[in-house]
Amino acid sequence: MNKRPLILMVIIILVVAGCAWKLDASEKSTAERPTQLATPVSKITIYAPASTSSIPVILAVKKIEGANLTLFTNHAQANALFLRGDVDLLITGISVGVDMRSKEAPVQLVNSYVSGLSYLLTYDRKVNQWVDLKGQAIYLPFQGSPLEEVTAHLVKAEGLEWPGDFQPVYSPFESSIELLKQGKASAVALPEPYVSLLENQPHIFISISYFDAWQKIHPEDHGYPQVGTLVKADWAQSHPDEITQFNEALVEAVKLVESDPAGALDAVRGYYSLPEDVLSRSLKRTQYSFVSGEALKDVVTRYYAQVEKPLHEDSFFYYTSGQ
Numbered sequence: 001m002n003k004r005p006l007i008l009m010v011i012i013i014l015v016v017a018g019c020a021w022k023l024d025a026s027e028k029s030t031a032e033r034p035t036q037l038a039t040p041v042s043k044i045t046i047y048a049p050a051s052t053s054s055i056p057v058i059l060a061v062k063k064i065e066g067a068n069l070t071l072f073t074n075h076a077q078a079n080a081l082f083l084r085g086d087v088d089l090l091i092t093g094i095s096v097g098v099d100m101r102s103k104e105a106p107v108q109l110v111n112s113y114v115s116g117l118s119y120l121l122t123y124d125r126k127v128n129q130w131v132d133l134k135g136q137a138i139y140l141p142f143q144g145s146p147l148e149e150v151t152a153h154l155v156k157a158e159g160l161e162w163p164g165d166f167q168p169v170y171s172p173f174e175s176s177i178e179l180l181k182q183g184k185a186s187a188v189a190l191p192e193p194y195v196s197l198l199e200n201q202p203h204i205f206i207s208i209s210y211f212d213a214w215q216k217i218h219p220e221d222h223g224y225p226q227v228g229t230l231v232k233a234d235w236a237q238s239h240p241d242e243i244t245q246f247n248e249a250l251v252e253a254v255k256l257v258e259s260d261p262a263g264a265l266d267a268v269r270g271y272y273s274l275p276e277d278v279l280s281r282s283l284k285r286t287q288y289s290f291v292s293g294e295a296l297k298d299v300v301t302r303y304y305a306q307v308e309k310p311l312h313e314d315s316f317f318y319y320t321s322g323q
Contacts, residue, residue, distance in 0.1 A: 043066040045087050046061060047089070050071040052192055052286060053117055056257050057250065059264060059268065082230065090230045092227065093227060097109050098304070108317065109300065109316055109317055110229040110292065111247055113291075115221075115222055116214075116286065117192045118189060119209055120208040121180060123187075123204060124183065124203050126207050127205075127207045130208075131158055138151065138188075139188040143168075189210075196281040199281065209285075225299050231243065247290075247292055250290060251290050261280070262280075265279060
């Protein structure tokens with residue numbers, strides 16, 4: 001009996017923890033006691049993905065009295081809870097919010113704070129440009145995914161055609177990883193922490209950083225907006241203080257991650273089952289850039305224009321007075 005698929009499944013489950021963790025900032029934490037606020041906000045429920053991109057969110061929640069954080073692995077379930085009003089702040093891919101809005105869900109984007117976490121991994125050889133893979137298959141999570149949007153943009157910048165000069169293959173990350181390890185897939189686009197987990201595996205190379213490739217084409221940008229915070233419009237209207245408090249805490253958390261990554265990891269290590277070296281490398285490979293207000297609107301609308309999917313709805317973006 002071939003045990004490799006079973007072993008891989010166990011590893012992936014351990015990576016994402018297989019379940020949701022909860023962190024209540026009103027309770028004592030072994031890593032850090034929450035700062036007592038002069039004007040405590042009302043209790044708010046926050047959901048964030050159980051990935052290393054949520055490290056600043058964990059740090060931020062520790063600073064907000066009354067904030068309750070759940071790290072989730074089931075995106076569809078988290079989306080459903082958010083849309084029915086059980087979740088106040090949903091941290092997720094910005095494309096998720098754009099899709100919800102296109103279906104007339106009353107959601108707004110509060111911020112964006114992750115601007116780079118994806119890489120192209122290749123088998124048996126390292127490549128430095130897309131033309132080296134011309135005519136080959138490139139594995140992506142699903143058709144029309146943000147990874148495909150950016151891949152198409154980067155490919156076209158080299159004068160190539162997408163999908164004409166390549167063979168896009170749509171496959172869940174877990175399946176693509178197994179095919180890559182077996183040498184049955186030659187190029188797979190993956191986000192962190194999968195990239196750091198696969199680093200140093202036999203015959204596998206981290207070839208192209210999507211962040212670096214984007215910077216070469218758009219040096220005026222700091223990567224491109226990938227992960228942000230969604231709210232329901234009615235909740236946002238009645239809770240401006242909570243949103244301001246969260247944004248301020250997240251700004252400080254991002255600064256801590258950038259200035260003292262070791263200290264940030266010490267504060268969140270208990271919430272991840274990743275090996276310490278993998279967690280550290282994953283954090284280093286994730287780029288953070290916090291934007292909100294008018295700057296958020298500018299960054300996000302520019303990105304969607306660049307990938308040829310322009311947005312035309314200002315009400316998608318949340319503003320407070322003075323922004």
